[in-house]
Amino acid sequence: MEKIVFLDSATIPAHIHIPTPSFDHQWISYQETAPHQVIERLTDATMVIVNKVVLDANTLSQLPHLKLIAVSATGYNNIDLTWCHEHKLPVCNIRGYATRSVPEHVMALCFALRRNLTAYHRDIEDGVWQQKNQFCFFTHPIGDIAGSTIGIVGSGNLGQGVEALANAVGMTVLKAERKGATAIRDGYVSFNTLLEHADIVTLHCPLDTSTSNLIGREELERMKPSAILINTGRGGLVDELALVEALKKGDIAGAGVDVFTQEPASFSNPLLAHAGMPNLILTPHVAWGSDSSLQTLANILIENLDAFIAGAPQNLV
Structure with missing residues (x-):
């Protein structure tokens, strides 16, 4: 019998149905798990489900019964993947589940x-x-989406989803080559060219x-001073203090942020400290979280x- 332990099940809302595994198993679920509780809770577990709880080399080395780490998200930077590969401990993640939710959130912010x-x-x-x-009354400029230019950084499923919606509403799409790249692929522009020409820049890279x-x-x-930055990718992609300063100085016109360098973000975070700015919209890492995406x-x-x-393991990283 497999023992499955879900360390942070609160990351999946209670109204979402989690199917039952087809094999003989024991299921133990914790709403959340503090760092000092991880080893105790996984002592005899053979499978662990984790979203954001950190599983580093020191922790994993004390869990000899583990056969599989199942990340209940796409990102796996909380897992010491190098250690897992060296010790042949498989890690799998979730892919392609938010290809509607994230692009729609981006467009809503746009x-x-x-x-x-x-x-x-x-x-x-x-x-x-x-x-x-x-x-x-007209106290703030009102810009149209149709006819504007959106710059997409990251060409995976989410970037492609944003591109499809942007085309549907009549936007011009620019796709960025990797920052600092000397060769530019067909259909792409240099990173700096995108920054200089886009009315909206949206981030979808790891x-x-x-x-x-x-x-x-x-x-x-x-x-552009009239441009907008949207980050639904990862918090560390953007220097948060520099973003606040740019908004205050008028270097850019607005920003929509769904992800933060630390989550939950503390009130010392520059973005939260300036959450009252009318040109700054903050959401708590929920761009991915439509009901349909969560069920998927x-x-x-x-x-x-x-x-x-x-x-036949799948979605291995």
Whole structure:
């Protein structure tokens, strides 16, 4: 019998149905797990399901019964993958489950920021309409989505999903070559060219040593003063302090941020400290989380376990 332990099941909402694995098993689920609880809870586990709990080399070396790490997300930077490969411990993740949810979230932020919806909502709350004494008022510029240019950084499933929606609403799409690349692929533009010409820049690349602080002070200064930055990728892709300074200085017009360098973000985070800015929209890492995407994630998670037991492991990283 396999013992399956889910260390942070609160990352999947309670209303989402998690299918039952097809093999003989014991299932133990914890809403959340603190670092000091990991080893105790996994002492005799043969399979672990984890979203954000860290499984480093020191921890994994003390868990000899583990046969599989099943990440209930796409990102796996919380797992010491080098150790797992060296010790032949398989790790699988979830892929392709948020190809509708994330692009729709990106487009929602595009519309909200281009049309300054948050700023107008706050003006109404503050009584500006009554002060103007007109049937309407224009305290903020309103930009159209159709005819604008969106720059997509990252050409995986999510970047492609954004491209499809952008084309559908009449946007011009630019796709960025890797930062610093000397050769430009057909259909792509250089990273700097994208920054200089895009009305909206949206990030969909993985976070690694080459993409950490991909967007910093220099990159923000390259962007149009009317441009918008959207990050639904990883928090570390953007220098958060530089982004706040760029918004305050008017280097760019707005930003939509769904991911943060540390999550949950503390109030010391520059973005949270300036959450009242009308041109900054923050969401708590939920771009991926439509009900349909969550159900697909749960289904794939259990399919990964079943496939491993059947001797045909899938979605290995």
